[in-house]
Amino acid sequence: xxxxxxxPALLVxxxxxxxxxxEMAKTAAAAGVRxxxxxxxxxxxxxARLQLEAGATGITCAKLGEAEVMADAGIDDILLAFPxxxxxxxxxxxxxxxxxxxRVSLDSPEVAAGLGRLGxxxxxxxxxxxxxxxxxxxPPGRPTADLVAEIAAVPGVEVVGLLTLAGHAxxxxxxxxxxxxxxxxxxxLVETAELCARDGIVLREISVGSxxxxxxxxxxxxxxxIRPGTYIFNDTAMMRLGVATEETTAxxxxxxxxxxxxxxxxxxxxxxxxxxxxxxxxxxxxxxxGLPYLHMNFLNEEHGVARxxxxxxxxxxxxxxxxxxxxxxxSVVNLFDTVYGVEDGEVITELHVAAxxxxx
Amino acid sequence: xxxxxxxPALLVxxxxxxxxxxEMAKTAAAAGVRxxxxxxxxxxxxxARLQLEAGATGITCAKLGEAEVMADAGIDDILLAFPxxxxxxxxxxxxxxxxxxxRVSLDSPEVAAGLGRLGxxxxxxxxxxxxxxxxxxxPPGRPTADLVAEIAAVPGVEVVGLLTLAGHAxxxxxxxxxxxxxxxxxxxLVETAELCARDGIVLREISVGSxxxxxxxxxxxxxxxIRPGTYIFNDTAMMRLGVATEETTAxxxxxxxxxxxxxxxxxxxxxxxxxxxxxxxxxxxxxxxGLPYLHMNFLNEEHGVARxxxxxxxxxxxxxxxxxxxxxxxSVVNLFDTVYGVEDGEVITELHVAAxxxxx
Numbered sequence: 001x002x003x004x005x006x007x008p009a010l011l012v013x014x015x016x017x018x019x020x021x022x023e024m025a026k027t028a029a030a031a032g033v034r035x036x037x038x039x040x041x042x043x044x045x046x047x048a049r050l051q052l053e054a055g056a057t058g059i060t061c062a063k064l065g066e067a068e069v070m071a072d073a074g075i076d077d078i079l080l081a082f083p084x085x086x087x088x089x090x091x092x093x094x095x096x097x098x099x100x101x102x103r104v105s106l107d108s109p110e111v112a113a114g115l116g117r118l119g120x121x122x123x124x125x126x127x128x129x130x131x132x133x134x135x136x137x138x139p140p141g142r143p144t145a146d147l148v149a150e151i152a153a154v155p156g157v158e159v160v161g162l163l164t165l166a167g168h169a170x171x172x173x174x175x176x177x178x179x180x181x182x183x184x185x186x187x188x189l190v191e192t193a194e195l196c197a198r199d200g201i202v203l204r205e206i207s208v209g210s211x212x213x214x215x216x217x218x219x220x221x222x223x224x225x226i227r228p229g230t231y232i233f234n235d236t237a238m239m240r241l242g243v244a245t246e247e248t249t250a251x252x253x254x255x256x257x258x259x260x261x262x263x264x265x266x267x268x269x270x271x272x273x274x275x276x277x278x279x280x281x282x283x284x285x286x287x288x289x290g291l292p293y294l295h296m297n298f299l300n301e302e303h304g305v306a307r308x309x310x311x312x313x314x315x316x317x318x319x320x321x322x323x324x325x326x327x328x329x330x331s332v333v334n335l336f337d338t339v340y341g342v343e344d345g346e347v348i349t350e351l352h353v354a355a356x357x358x359x360x
Numbered sequence: 361x362x363x364x365x366x367x368p369a370l371l372v373x374x375x376x377x378x379x380x381x382x383e384m385a386k387t388a389a390a391a392g393v394r395x396x397x398x399x400x401x402x403x404x405x406x407x408a409r410l411q412l413e414a415g416a417t418g419i420t421c422a423k424l425g426e427a428e429v430m431a432d433a434g435i436d437d438i439l440l441a442f443p444x445x446x447x448x449x450x451x452x453x454x455x456x457x458x459x460x461x462x463r464v465s466l467d468s469p470e471v472a473a474g475l476g477r478l479g480x481x482x483x484x485x486x487x488x489x490x491x492x493x494x495x496x497x498x499p500p501g502r503p504t505a506d507l508v509a510e511i512a513a514v515p516g517v518e519v520v521g522l523l524t525l526a527g528h529a530x531x532x533x534x535x536x537x538x539x540x541x542x543x544x545x546x547x548x549l550v551e552t553a554e555l556c557a558r559d560g561i562v563l564r565e566i567s568v569g570s571x572x573x574x575x576x577x578x579x580x581x582x583x584x585x586i587r588p589g590t591y592i593f594n595d596t597a598m599m600r601l602g603v604a605t606e607e608t609t610a611x612x613x614x615x616x617x618x619x620x621x622x623x624x625x626x627x628x629x630x631x632x633x634x635x636x637x638x639x640x641x642x643x644x645x646x647x648x649x650g651l652p653y654l655h656m657n658f659l660n661e662e663h664g665v666a667r668x669x670x671x672x673x674x675x676x677x678x679x680x681x682x683x684x685x686x687x688x689x690x691s692v693v694n695l696f697d698t699v700y701g702v703e704d705g706e707v708i709t710e711l712h713v714a715a716x717x718x719x720x
Contacts, residue, residue, distance in 0.1 A: 089366065335694070360369075
C-alpha cells in the first residue's frame with residue numbers, strides 16, 4: 001500500500017474530494033443558496049480553488065492567518081468567522097481588506113467598535129447568534145435583535161447579516177434530531193432577521209450550516225448562505241451522524257504495524273500526533289479502512305493500539321500497512337505540513353498545508 | 361499581560377523550566393541513576409542542551425525526525441524509544457549512527473532483523489516490556505526473557521537492556537497507587553533481567569520511568585536510567601497526579617477574551633488548535649492560572665468556552681488576557697512553530713520548536 005511513501009503520512013483521495021465538492025455545490029445550487037465553505041478542514045489554497053471552481057462564491061476562515069494565506073493565493077472573498085480584536089490583528093485586517101472583500105463575524109459592540117476604527121469603507125459584519133451551541137452570541141429573537149441594533153449604531157461597521165453554527169448538531173442521536181436541529185438553525189435566524197427588519201434594520205445575509213446540517217438547512221426559506229467545512233474530507237464523526245460513509249472519507253492516515261505483542265494486539269505508528277484526541281474513545285472514533293474487524297483500543301502520541309476480532313488474530317504482521325480514518329479531519333490536517341494527494345489509487349502529488357498552525 | 365505579543369501564543373517560563381530541570385537531575389543523582397529525558401515534551405534543541413548541562417547523560421526521542429533535529433544541534437547520545445521499521449527509516453538510522461551513539465527500543469525479532477542488516481557495529485537495542493500499559497512488549501518474567509533470547513540471537517543487534525513505560529501510572533487514583541505502580545515498573549524489569557542473566561544474557565541497562573513515576577522508580581535497586589519528559593513543563597495531568605503544582609507548570613497558552621455573551625460565559629481565542637483534546641472534559645483539564653473561579657466548559661478548534669463562578673460574573677471583559685495551563689504539554693508544543701520564553705515575567709526570547717511535526 002503506497003510503498004513509495006514512508007509512514008505515518010496523511011493521504012487525501014482527490015477523486016473523493018472532487019465528488020464531495022461537487023455534491024455539496026449541487027446541494028447549494030438546488031436550494032438556491034450560496035456556498036461559502038470553511039477552509040479550516042483542508043488549509044490548502046489549491047483545494048479552496050477547487051471549491052470555488054465548483055461553484056462556491058467565497059470562503060470562510062476562522063483566523064486572519066488562514067485568510068492571509070488564502071488571499072496570497074488570489075482568493076478575494078473571505079468571511080472571517082471569528083471576532084477580530086486588538087491592534088496587531090486590526091492592522092492585519094486593514095491590509096487584508098486592500099486585497100480581498102472581507103466580512104467579519106462578532107457578538108459584541110466592543111469588537112464592533114475596534115472594527116469601526118479601521119478607517120476606509122465600513123466593515124461588513126455578521127452578528128453571531130447562539131442557536132443552541134452556547135458558544136458566542138445571544139439567543140435568537142429579541143436578545144439578538146437588540147444586539148444587532150446596538151452594533152448597527154457603532155460608527156464604521158455595517159451589519160449585513162446573521163451567522164450561526166449549530167455545533168450542538170454534532171451530538172444529534174438520530175437523523176430526525178439532526179434534521180430538526182438544522183431546521184431550527186435556519187428558522188431561528190430567519191425569524192430574528194424579520195424582527196430586525198421590523199426594528200428598521202434590513203439584513204441581507206443569513207449564514208448558517210455545518211457539514212451535518214448543511215443539506216437540511218439549505219432548504220429553509222430565507223437562508224442565503226451555507227458554510228460547511230468537513231464535507232470535503234469527511235471523517236468518522238460524519239459517518240456516525242449519517243452524512244458520510246467510508247467511501248466518502250477522503251483523508252486517511254497511512255500507518256505501519258510496528259509491533260504485534262500478542263496475537264490480537266496490533267500496534268501501529270500513528271497516535272495522537274497524527275490523529276489527535278478529538279472524539280477519543282467514542283466507539284468507532286478511529287476506523288481502519290476495509291478492516292472492520294480491527295478496533296482501536298487507545299492512542300498514545302506515537303502509538304495506535306488496536307485489537308483484532310478473534311477470527312482474525314494473527315493477521316496484520318509487523319510491517320503491514322493500513323489506512324486509518326480520523327475522528328476529526330480538520331484537526332488532523334493541522335498536524336501535517338504536507339498531504340499526499342491520491343488519484344486512481346496512486347500518490348500523484350504533494351500538497352503544502354499552507355495555513356497549518358495559523359492560530360492567530 | 362505581555363502586550364508585546366499577540367494571542368493565542370505559547371509561553372514558556374524559563375525560570376520554572378530551570379528549576380524543574382535541576383530538581384529532576386538532583387533526583388536522579390541522589391538515586392544514583394542516569395537521567396535520559398524524553399525531548400518530546402519540548403522538541404527544542406536549546407532546552408535539550410539545558411537538560412544535558414544540568415546532568416542528563418543523553419536524551420530520548422520517539423521518532424527519527426526528532427533525533428535528526430537533535431543531532432543537528434550536536435547532541436550525540438540518543439535513545440530512539442520506538443521500533444524502527446522499513447527501508448527509508450533504516451537508511452536514516454544508518455546516517456544518524458555516523459554522528460551519534462544511538463540505541464533503539466523494540467519488541468519483536470522482525471524489527472531486530474531489520475536493524476541487524478544495517479551493517480557497521482551491532483545495533484544496541486533495548487527490549488520493551490509491558491509492565492501494565494498493554495502497548496508494546498510482552499509481560500515481565502519468562503515471556504520477556506524468552507523474547508530477549510530470541511532477539512539476542514538475531515545477527516547484528518546486541519540486547520543491552522530492558523525498557524518500559526508504565527503509562528498506566530497516568531490513571532493512578534491515589535499517591536499510594538502511583539508509588540506502587542512505579543515500584544513495580546522497576547522491580548518487574550530488574551527481576552526479568554535476573555532471569556535473563558540466568559539464561560546467560562547479561563543486561564546492563566534497566567530503563568524506566570515517566571514524570572509521574574520517575575521519583576519513585578529511581579530508587580528501585582537495579583534501575584540504571586530514568587526517562588521522564590513532561591517534568592520540564594508539567595501540565596494539569598501532572599497536577600492531578602500530585603507531581604506538579606500550578607507554580608511548577610512552565611507552559612501556558614496566553615489567550616484573549618473575545619466574547620462575553622452572558623455574564624457568566626467567557627469565550628477566549630484558544631481552542632483545541634492550541635490546547636488539543638487531550639484529557640478533554642476531565643475536571644480541571646484546562647486551568648486558568650490565578651483564576652480558580654474560571655472553569656472551562658468546552659473547547660472548539662478556535663474557541664475556549666468557560667464559565668465564571670457566581671461571585672465573579674461580569675469579570676474578564678472582552679480584551680482581557682489570561683494564561684491557560686494545558687492538560688498535556690507535549691501535544692500542545694507540537695502545535696506551535698514558536699514558543700515565547702519568559703524570564704522574570706518578561707518575554708525575552710523566541711524559541712523555534714525545531715522537532716515539531718516530526719511524525720516519521
